[in-house]
Amino acid sequence: MIMKHTLSVIVENHPGVLARVAGLFRRRGYNIDSLTVGRTENPAISRMTIVVEGDDVLIEQVTKQLHKLVEIMKIQDITDEPSVDRELVLVKVKADAQVRGEIMQIVEIFRARIVDIGPNSLIIEATGDENKINAIEDSLRPFGLLELVRTGKVAMVRGGR
Amino acid sequence: MTMKGAEVLLHCLQEEEVEVIFGYPGGAVLPIYDALYASDIKHVLVRHEQGAAHAADGYARATGKVGVCLATSGPGATNLVTGIATAYMDSIPMVAFTGQVPTPLIGRDAFQEADITGITLPITKHNYLVQHSRDLARVVKEAFHLARTNRPGPVVVDLPRDIMAREVDPSEQQAEIGLKGYRVVRNCNMGQVLLAVNAIEKAERPVIYAGGGVIGSDASETLQELALKRDIPVTTTLMGVGCFPETHHLSLGMLGMHGTRYANYAVSESDLLIAVGVRFDDRVTGKISSFAPHARVIHIDIDAAEIGKNYGVDIPIVGNVKQVLEEIVIRLQPREGRCEWHHTIDRWKEQFPLVYPESYEDGRIPPQFVVEQIYQVTEGEAIITTEVGQNQMWAAQFYKYTRPRRFITSGGLGTMGFGLPAAIGARIGCPHLPVINIAGDGSIQMNIQELCTAVEQRLPVITCILNNHYLGMVRQWQQLFFNGRYSYTDMSQQPDFVKLAEAFGAVGIRVKKAEDVVPAIEEALTVTDRPVVIDFWVTREANVFPMVPPGESLYNMLGGDE
Ligand SMILES: Cc1cc2nc3c(=O)[nH]c(=O)nc-3n(C[C@H](O)[C@H](O)[C@H](O)COP(=O)(O)OP(=O)(O)OC[C@H]3O[C@@H](n4cnc5c(N)ncnc54)[C@H](O)[C@@H]3O)c2cc1C
Ligand SMILES: Cc1ncc(C[n+]2csc(CCOP(=O)(O)OP(=O)(O)O)c2C)c(N)n1
Ligand SMILES: [Mg+2]
Numbered sequence: 001m002i003m004k005h006t007l008s009v010i011v012e013n014h015p016g017v018l019a020r021v022a023g024l025f026r027r028r029g030y031n032i033d034s035l036t037v038g039r040t041e042n043p044a045i046s047r048m049t050i051v052v053e054g055d056d057v058l059i060e061q062v063t064k065q066l067h068k069l070v071e072i073m074k075i076q077d078i079t080d081e082p083s084v085d086r087e088l089v090l091v092k093v094k095a096d097a098q099v100r101g102e103i104m105q106i107v108e109i110f111r112a113r114i115v116d117i118g119p120n121s122l123i124i125e126a127t128g129d130e131n132k133i134n135a136i137e138d139s140l141r142p143f144g145l146l147e148l149v150r151t152g153k154v155a156m157v158r159g160g161r
Numbered sequence: 162m163t164m165k166g167a168e169v170l171l172h173c174l175q176e177e178e179v180e181v182i183f184g185y186p187g188g189a190v191l192p193i194y195d196a197l198y199a200s201d202i203k204h205v206l207v208r209h210e211q212g213a214a215h216a217a218d219g220y221a222r223a224t225g226k227v228g229v230c231l232a233t234s235g236p237g238a239t240n241l242v243t244g245i246a247t248a249y250m251d252s253i254p255m256v257a258f259t260g261q262v263p264t265p266l267i268g269r270d271a272f273q274e275a276d277i278t279g280i281t282l283p284i285t286k287h288n289y290l291v292q293h294s295r296d297l298a299r300v301v302k303e304a305f306h307l308a309r310t311n312r313p314g315p316v317v318v319d320l321p322r323d324i325m326a327r328e329v330d331p332s333e334q335q336a337e338i339g340l341k342g343y344r345v346v347r348n349c350n351m352g353q354v355l356l357a358v359n360a361i362e363k364a365e366r367p368v369i370y371a372g373g374g375v376i377g378s379d380a381s382e383t384l385q386e387l388a389l390k391r392d393i394p395v396t397t398t399l400m401g402v403g404c405f406p407e408t409h410h411l412s413l414g415m416l417g418m419h420g421t422r423y424a425n426y427a428v429s430e431s432d433l434l435i436a437v438g439v440r441f442d443d444r445v446t447g448k449i450s451s452f453a454p455h456a457r458v459i460h461i462d463i464d465a466a467e468i469g470k471n472y473g474v475d476i477p478i479v480g481n482v483k484q485v486l487e488e489i490v491i492r493l494q495p496r497e498g499r500c501e502w503h504h505t506i507d508r509w510k511e512q513f514p515l516v517y518p519e520s521y522e523d524g525r526i527p528p529q530f531v532v533e534q535i536y537q538v539t540e541g542e543a544i545i546t547t548e549v550g551q552n553q554m555w556a557a558q559f560y561k562y563t564r565p566r567r568f569i570t571s572g573g574l575g576t577m578g579f580g581l582p583a584a585i586g587a588r589i590g591c592p593h594l595p596v597i598n599i600a601g602d603g604s605i606q607m608n609i610q611e612l613c614t615a616v617e618q619r620l621p622v623i624t625c626i627l628n629n630h631y632l633g634m635v636r637q638w639q640q641l642f643f644n645g646r647y648s649y650t651d652m653s654q655q656p657d658f659v660k661l662a663e664a665f666g667a668v669g670i671r672v673k674k675a676e677d678v679v680p681a682i683e684e685a686l687t688v689t690d691r692p693v694v695i696d697f698w699v700t701r702e703a704n705v706f707p708m709v710p711p712g713e714s715l716y717n718m719l720g721g722d723e
Contacts, residue, residue, distance in 0.1 A: 011342075012341060012342065016278070016290075019279070019282065020282060023282050023283055024283075027283050057469065060469065061466065061469070061470060064465050064466035064468075065466050067465070067466070068464070068466055069342075070286075070287045070307065070340060070342060070343050071342055072342050073341055073342035074342075
């Protein structure tokens with residue numbers, strides 16, 4: 001069955017690791033849905049959260065091929081694990097005086113924040129899981145999206161260590 | 162006491178027991194060459210960096226040790242690329258050192274700067290750009306460790322000039338391997354081993370399909386134990402040639418696109434395929450959906466990613482071939498004696514032997530005959546390297562290999578120009594064995610400059626050109642699949658190879674008649690201090706048969722059935 005998988009990948013924090021991972025996906029024709037990377041509690045180690053779409057056979061290949069990269073220490077497919085995942089979005093939306101009130105209501109409902117006010121626009125920041133971010137995007141679209149940027153997903157398994 | 166970075170490097174190479182470096186100097190590696198001037202490590206000066214990479218590769222294939230090559234930054238490094246990719250595709254242990262511009266200039270398009278770690282990302286097992294002197298010893302150690310362990314492969318180490326030239330404090334060097342994410346595979350799953358043992362004992366029509374992994378892990382003897390204990394027929398891939406003696410009655414020779422009919426039939430009819438150190442390459446399987454259609458499949462491979470990559474298997478075992486085979490063999494009940502399966506195979510062997518026409522219309526020498534005579538004269542004891550094309554396939558089909566590491570060929574990348582430099586590397590690694598490069602007239606022109614290297618090194622490597630005045634393999638495909646439209650494959654315009662050999666300081670011999678074949682080979686084998694080129698004028702339009710046409714099932718072969 002083709003579905004989106006979330007891989008949590010622990011890597012050595014070396015220059016070039018990202019290029020290796022990206023190169024592997026490109027070379028073998030795997031599609032990255034999103035990829036985020038940042039350092040962890042240990043500055044020598046980074047964590048990548050990779051969302052990739054495919055059937056089980058493909059995901060198994062992706063995982064095994066990733067494992068062969070020498071700087072990759074651990075890979076966990078957390079798709080079916082109880083986990084928290086979050087994404088952040090910044091949206092610059094058209095907002096003249098007439099619609100500002102309406103937009104602010106939407107911001108309220110989604111517990112988002114207004115982080116900049118321009119003469120004819122607002123920048124809104126929101127975090128949440130993928131569905132919530134999609135919903136915010138859809139709600140703001142009718143007003144006119146001037147710019148939008150999403151970070152891609154970060155995720156963490158609940159409980160345990 | 163202080164040492165220069167380059168001296169630390171050479172010291173590390175000695176720790177790794179490196180005997181020989183194949184290299185070519187230039188600005189960025191001047192400090193390394195300065196240190197080599199006073200070093201005990203042998204350096205072989207090639208005539209093109211591609212030759213250095215292939216020679217290091219040939220040395221590695223012949224000896225099982227890690228091959229080492231060295232080139233300067235920029236064009237020197239990019240000239241290595243084809244050689245690195247060749248080693249990568251065939252999983253050959255190699256460390257390639259490249260010079261780099263000084264660290265402060267990196268990224269500024271400095272003179273002879275090339276991003277060789279970026280370029281070689283997809284064709285190395287791993288690569289390094291050394292950015293601090295203190296990392297030097299650790300990086301070299303890790304590079305060799307990675308190259309030779311688990312699934313072997315090439316590692317590139319890029320060395321900025323300032324780091325080589327600068328004085329470093331040896332006590333600052335860390336020689337501990339880091340590699341937190343890399344584990345050497347030491348165990349295998351015993352449950353899977355037992356499943357395999359059980360499947361083997363139940364099988365009525367088993368076949369072993371053995372490949373390069375058997376040679377890489379020096380497991381030929383263990384493989385033979387397995388085959389003999391249960392009387393199991395063995396076929397090998399091109400990369401596995403020699404891991405099982407081809408003179409043995411259980412040998413089926415090579416399988417695949419140009420394999421024997423009996424090997425391809427046996428695999429297609431088998432009820433158990435024991436795949437050992439192989440990667441289900443498309444040249445082997447033909448149409449994958451009809452490969453070994455009746456068989457359960459055991460797959461032993463050290464690289465977990467190979468399992469299920471191209472072909473779904475029933476009993477995967479991740480582990481070192483040698484160790485896994487040992488675990489299987491001690492648990493197997495012996496069973497000898499011939500059964501229906503052996504008789505079936507014998508009938509195929511009788512009906513469809515590897516043969517070739519005694520003579521062709523154009524009256525020139527059959528190329529297969531030349532290979533057979535090389536086998537006869539050398540009594541099967543030579544190291545054979547090959548170029549790529551028909552020459553390579555005939556070298557695989559008509560020489561009978563009885564030992565591993567005696568057949569050296571570029572299988573995965575199929576690199577024309579590989580054979581001569583590889584022969585040089587092989588001969589340096591095995592100075593007591595005759596080394597013969599079976600070549601094509603097209604391929605030999607790709608790295609012919611290395612004759613000069615062999616002359617300088619006084620290496621008696623013999624190149625036997627099967628000269629059909631064509632890019633024969635491509636011409637064969639044009640004949641069979643493109644209505645005989647020989648588009649740019651005619652190689653009639655070519656140098657006089659005899660004069661060319663002589664110009665380089667080698668011995669040149671031309672052979673146009675079948676009766677002169679053996680005397681020429683014998684004469685070449687008497688030369689001890691320089692290379693020999695024999696230019697055999699062979700039939701122009703001979704084809705390699707049998708042949709599984711591209712996209713066809715393995716059992717649907719052309720030719721070889723008269
Ligand atoms: C013109 C041309 C025609 C060709 N025709 C044919 C043909 O007819 N038949 C044919 O067979 N090939 C043919 N080839 C070669 C083909 O392209 C492949 O290179 C070859 O089949 C691969 O061999 P292999 O499966 O043994 O794998 P290799 O490339 O040798 O790979 C070795 C495998 O063993 C594993 N391994 C390595 N070390 C160990 C270890 N210690 N323990 C366990 N596993 C290990 C590796 O992970 C890998 O999966 C042809 C090539 C050319 C250029
Ligand atoms: C570097 C490189 N370029 C092109 C090819 C494609 N190719 C494969 S076989 C072949 C013909 C080789 O001709 P020759 O060396 O004369 O060998 P023959 O087949 O005639 O024995 C070519 C061009 C290749 N394998 N390698
Ligand atoms: Mg030719």
